[in-house]
Amino acid sequence: MRRIISILLENEPGALSRIVGLFSQRAFNIESLCVAETDEPSLSRITISTFGDDKVLEQITKQVNKLVDVIKVADLTERPHIEREIVLVKVLAMNNKTRTEVMRISDIFRGDIIDVGKQIYTVQLTGDEDKISSFISILSNETEIIEVVRSGTVGIARGEKALRA
Amino acid sequence: MTSERLSGAHLLTKALAELEVEYIFGYPGGSVLDIYDAIFQQDKVNHILVRHEQAATHMADGYTRATGKCGVVLATSGPGNTNCITGIANAYMDSIPMVVLAGQVASSLIGGDAFQETDIVGCSRPIVKHSFNCRDVNEIPNIIAKAFYLAETGRPGPVVVELPKDILNPDIKVPFVMNKEVKIRSYNPNVKGHSKQIKKAVEKIINAKRLVVYTGGGIILANAAEQLTALVERLNAPCTNTLMGLGGISGLHDNFIGMLGMHGTAEANKAMANADIILALGARFDDRVTNKVEKFCPNATIIHVDIDPTSISKTVNAHVPIVGLVDVVMDQINKELDNVDHQPSKDAFKEWWQEINQWRKLNSFSYEKSADVIKPQQVVEAVYKHTNGDAYVCSDVGQHQMFAAQYYPFKKPRQWINSGGLGTMGFGFPAAMGVKIAFPDSHVVCITGDGSIQMNIQEMSTCLQYNLPVVIVSLNNRSLGMVRQWQDMIYGGRHSSSYMESLPDFVKLAEAYGHVGMQVNHPDELDGAIKEAFAIKNRLVFVDVLVDENEHVYPMQVRFGAVDDMWLKKGVKV
Ligand SMILES: Cc1ncc(C[n+]2csc(CCOP(=O)(O)OP(=O)(O)O)c2C)c(N)n1
Ligand SMILES: [Mg+2]
Numbered sequence: 165m166r167r168i169i170s171i172l173l174e175n176e177p178g179a180l181s182r183i184v185g186l187f188s189q190r191a192f193n194i195e196s197l198c199v200a201e202t203d204e205p206s207l208s209r210i211t212i213s214t215f216g217d218d219k220v221l222e223q224i225t226k227q228v229n230k231l232v233d234v235i236k237v238a239d240l241t242e243r244p245h246i247e248r249e250i251v252l253v254k255v256l257a258m259n260n261k262t263r264t265e266v267m268r269i270s271d272i273f274r275g276d277i278i279d280v281g282k283q284i285y286t287v288q289l290t291g292d293e294d295k296i297s298s299f300i301s302i303l304s305n306e307t308e309i310i311e312v313v314r315s316g317t318v319g320i321a322r323g324e325k326a327l328r329a
Numbered sequence: 330m331t332s333e334r335l336s337g338a339h340l341l342t343k344a345l346a347e348l349e350v351e352y353i354f355g356y357p358g359g360s361v362l363d364i365y366d367a368i369f370q371q372d373k374v375n376h377i378l379v380r381h382e383q384a385a386t387h388m389a390d391g392y393t394r395a396t397g398k399c400g401v402v403l404a405t406s407g408p409g410n411t412n413c414i415t416g417i418a419n420a421y422m423d424s425i426p427m428v429v430l431a432g433q434v435a436s437s438l439i440g441g442d443a444f445q446e447t448d449i450v451g452c453s454r455p456i457v458k459h460s461f462n463c464r465d466v467n468e469i470p471n472i473i474a475k476a477f478y479l480a481e482t483g484r485p486g487p488v489v490v491e492l493p494k495d496i497l498n499p500d501i502k503v504p505f506v507m508n509k510e511v512k513i514r515s516y517n518p519n520v521k522g523h524s525k526q527i528k529k530a531v532e533k534i535i536n537a538k539r540l541v542v543y544t545g546g547g548i549i550l551a552n553a554a555e556q557l558t559a560l561v562e563r564l565n566a567p568c569t570n571t572l573m574g575l576g577g578i579s580g581l582h583d584n585f586i587g588m589l590g591m592h593g594t595a596e597a598n599k600a601m602a603n604a605d606i607i608l609a610l611g612a613r614f615d616d617r618v619t620n621k622v623e624k625f626c627p628n629a630t631i632i633h634v635d636i637d638p639t640s641i642s643k644t645v646n647a648h649v650p651i652v653g654l655v656d657v658v659m660d661q662i663n664k665e666l667d668n669v670d671h672q673p674s675k676d677a678f679k680e681w682w683q684e685i686n687q688w689r690k691l692n693s694f695s696y697e698k699s700a701d702v703i704k705p706q707q708v709v710e711a712v713y714k715h716t717n718g719d720a721y722v723c724s725d726v727g728q729h730q731m732f733a734a735q736y737y738p739f740k741k742p743r744q745w746i747n748s749g750g751l752g753t754m755g756f757g758f759p760a761a762m763g764v765k766i767a768f769p770d771s772h773v774v775c776i777t778g779d780g781s782i783q784m785n786i787q788e789m790s791t792c793l794q795y796n797l798p799v800v801i802v803s804l805n806n807r808s809l810g811m812v813r814q815w816q817d818m819i820y821g822g823r824h825s826s827s828y829m830e831s832l833p834d835f836v837k838l839a840e841a842y843g844h845v846g847m848q849v850n851h852p853d854e855l856d857g858a859i860k861e862a863f864a865i866k867n868r869l870v871f872v873d874v875l876v877d878e879n880e881h882v883y884p885m886q887v888r889f890g891a892v893d894d895m896w897l898k899k900g901v902k903v
Contacts, residue, residue, distance in 0.1 A: 178460070181454065185455055189455045232458070329514065
């Protein structure tokens with residue numbers, strides 16, 4: 165089962181490598197990983213998209229929590245939450261027909277064309293993992309995809325629940 | 330606060346002195362020469378010069394296991410640090426506090442493949458509790474305080490502190506500022522058991538018909554042996570210890586049913602398999618205990634007390650998980666027991682004990698003596714006799730380790746020192762040296778094998794330098810016995826590389842290092858030789874005992890079986 169793990173940790177050198185190291189050392193999966201500073205500069209927030217059964221997930225959260233740098237860990241998928249990912253897709257747009265199709269598909273998905281070249285369009289889109297995957301697959305039916313850059317998932321709990329120090 | 334200004338190296342030695350560190354085990358090199366110079370200029374912290382950095386880590390480790398005080402290691406950048414890796418991993422697996430001061434090339438050179446640069450923090454990351462890259466001379470005392478705090482509290486473990494050469498520079502002096510009251514917002518180790526869980530556990534305990542108290546190294550680390558004994562006596566329950574937990578209750582206690590697991594007693598493994606309630610205290614259901622997890626005690630309700638939540642339900646599912654310090658939780662259990670209406674009666678387990686006593690009659694540690702060859706078990710019994718059961722017994726890894734665990738009943742915690750989790754050959758001798766430093770007047774024996782002893786034998790030189798008269802008793806079977814045993818049992822007797830056909834003359838070797846060497850090869854000489862060895866007080870004695878090379882360790886769990894599927898002897902299963 166796919167899970168989104170949110171980690172609040174000290175924004176210190178080495179902290180990220182401990183998280184990543186832990187996942188590889190204990191053979192946990194990482195589908196995607198996002199990390200950046202929070203509003204409080206001494207803290208970082210990591211979102212990891214992973215998969216595993218309940219037993220594995222229990223070990224993941226416990227093991228991550230055990231790291232000295234980690235302040236809090238939550239499995240966002242346990243509760244109502246919002247997930248977002250951003251993707252930048254560079255496609256071939258050789259003729260009018262493909263250009264129109266790319267624009268039309270981007271519109272339907274509420275994407276933006278953020279760069280236009282002679283034969284190239286670059287589209288930006290945000291959404292959850294499913295939306296982004298289907299966007300890419302539909303685009304690929306219409307034209308040649310040159311490059312896909314996905315940010316990996318970030319997530320936040322719905323309502324008042326928050327992960328703070 | 331004094332306004333005295335000190336260099337990084339002096340800040341370090343002062344910080345160690347403030348934390349009452351008596352010994353550092355180490356080896357010098359370019360990156361740490363400033364530290365060595367600072368050590369030279371003070372007299373609070375003593376440095377023990379080993380002959381190989383791995384031995385420094387094991388010495389610190391042995392010192393810690395015997396005293397409970399955090400051991401300190403100092404090594405130079407590059408090879409000095411990488412030589413420490415095995416010892417760090419060893420401490421990590423057995424949750425032994427240790428602070429490793431790791432020299433590093435100057436900050437400006439880091440990352441450039443400088444001479445003797447290795448990323449020791451990176452190399453050791455999976456085998457430490459935490460590590461610090463010290464980058465500012467002012468931070469040294471506080472980082473040292475934090476390192477000790479982390480190493481010693483919660484589930485203890487090794488902490489590496491990387492010290493680049495530039496911050497140790499004798500010309501850069503800053504005031505000494507150290508906050509001994511360490512607080513780390515992301516780390517909160519003092520955990521009490523959840524009161525609801527304690528209630529649940531006690532309810533299970535008082536309604537149990539076939540309770541087993543199963544305890545591990547956590548009891549030793551928490552200095553909770555007396556408490557454990559009191560609880561076991563109060564409940565009149567059978568108690569079994571893991572290899573790491575031996576001494577948690579006296580090996581001579583009536584309620585002690587022996588070690589459990591791969592080479593445990595029949596009664597311990599049978600009792601586990603037939604228990605209705607298992608109270609696990611500071612033990613982690615290691616695969617050397619459980620045997621095939623799927624077949625492990627299917628009918629038991631498991632109460633699992635551990636300071637580390639990751640240990641709970643990792644291999645075996647716990648029905649009543651309790652996260653907390655084991656001594657605190659035992660107090661809570663005791664208080665809760667006081668509160669219940671029906672006090673547990675001493676006879677509650679009468680029938681259970683009758684069953685257990687039947688299993689005891691299997692006499693699983695019986696072995697046959699011979700008129701012409703010495704049996705390894707016999708040697709351990711002789712060591713027990715001539716040390717009155719009071720020695721610190723440090724063991725290496727192999728058959729001799731199991732014989733030591735089986736035939737030397739430990740009366741007290743911290744008396745039995747062995748590498749349980751990592752199973753590190755080469756641990757025993759330097760560990761014994763670390764114990765001897767702390768307890769010069771006690772018998773300290775290293776029970777080892779012809780293979781293991783050669784993995785740190787160079788430390789005989791250190792023993793001469795610092796006068797560490799440990800007694801080395803080598804159960805010399807001319808082979809890597811434990812490997813050979815598996816080859817006999819599983820690989821059709823094909824002894825692939827388990828022979829040591831070119832053993833040195835250990836007696837001469839001991840003598841060459843300036844010590845006393847003895848060899849024994851006949852059963853009739855054994856008792857006298859062991860007696861003599863322990864009578865020599867001021868010199869290291871190496872007793873090379875030629876033992877039966879065909880002896881196997883029994884009982885032994887049948888591979889992939891239940892906890893109590895075991896070979897009692899060659900060809901005899903229970
Ligand atoms: C560093 C290390 N390498 C290899 C092993 C695997 N191993 C376990 S026991 C053993 C044999 C030990 O031989 P010896 O010290 O003579 O003890 P014996 O079993 O003969 O009593 C070996 C090779 C180990 N535990 N540690
Ligand atoms: Mg041997």
